[in-house]
Amino acid sequence: MAAHAILASASPPAVRARRHRPNEAGDRMRTRIVDAALQALRRDGYAGVSVRAIAATGAFSPALVFYHFGSVDALLLAVLDQISGEQLARYQARLGDVSSLAALAAAMEELYGEDLELGQLTAVQEIVGAMAFDPALGPEIVSRMQPWMTFAEALAQRIVAGSPLAGRLDPGVIGSAVIALYMGLEIVARMRGGDTSGSKALVATLTETAPWIDGLLGKGVAASRRRSTKRLVLE
The missing domain is CATH 1.10.10 (Arc Repressor Mutant, subunit A)
Structure with a gap:
């Protein structure tokens, strides 16, 4: 030596x-x-x-x-790494400054449409569904989900910041729920034979109702108008 x-x-x-x-x-x-x-x-x-x-x-x-x-499983983990890395970078670029539900919903409607066109959600579902509960491969899936959890938690913190919910809700729980919902949309679409109309309708509904929810949280145009009106009355 x-x-x-x-x-x-x-x-x-x-x-x-x-x-x-x-x-x-x-x-x-x-x-x-x-x-x-x-x-x-x-x-x-x-x-x-x-x-x-x-x-x-x-x-x-x-x-x-x-x-x-x-092995094939190691190769498929590399596939997941590639998809997840590209997708996370795209989401971070589009949602990095989002701090309201209205802005989030509008961006997510576009991102979800792009994800459907790219056709990568199905591949992710196949890999995660097959490996998540395997004793050896499950931890590999969890470690690859962590960057998404961190990203979703930070996004949730910005959404509820300055609202009555700040400090009352765990952003980590909200982030996990958002990821579960998003992945669930693809599962439902596949159960319907690839019909994504229901998922698109849900995203569209969120886009329509988000400004109203922002108002309840003290954000958005409606909330700004209420604050302006209140200031005028006080003056």
Whole structure:
């Protein structure tokens, strides 16, 4: 081991740099495998996904799945990482400054429509539904949900801030409920054979009623008008 360390330290800098250079070809192959797994998951569902199906979808050797990921479940977790990372970044960009239900509802109506077009909600449901209750894989799902929980909790804190509910409701509970509701919309749509009209109607209803709820919370246009009227009366 000492001799190996000496030889390594004596190697020219260019040689050492080549040894630690990222394997771009390997990264491209991993991306290709993840994309193929996502396509197969959308098409066949978790129960129908296999190494052979993924390899056939991506037109590569089945052995590459094991070489780069070790197992199908590890590959599907990588798929979940990709989807979740991209989706969370998109949500953070659109909802990062939201502090009222009206603004949240309007943004969510757009985001939900985009999610349906991207077709990734089904893939997430397949992975989470299959792995969440597995003793070994369940903790992997929980750890990947934590960034979403943190994001939803911060969003809930901003929504109730300055309202009579501030300090009375646990933002963590609200955040968890919002995530459960959102994932539940996809489950209901799938139970209806892919019909998303009910889910879209629910989101639209939230958009319509959000300004009224904001008024009850002391936020929004209605609340501002009441505060202005009160000031005028006092003056």
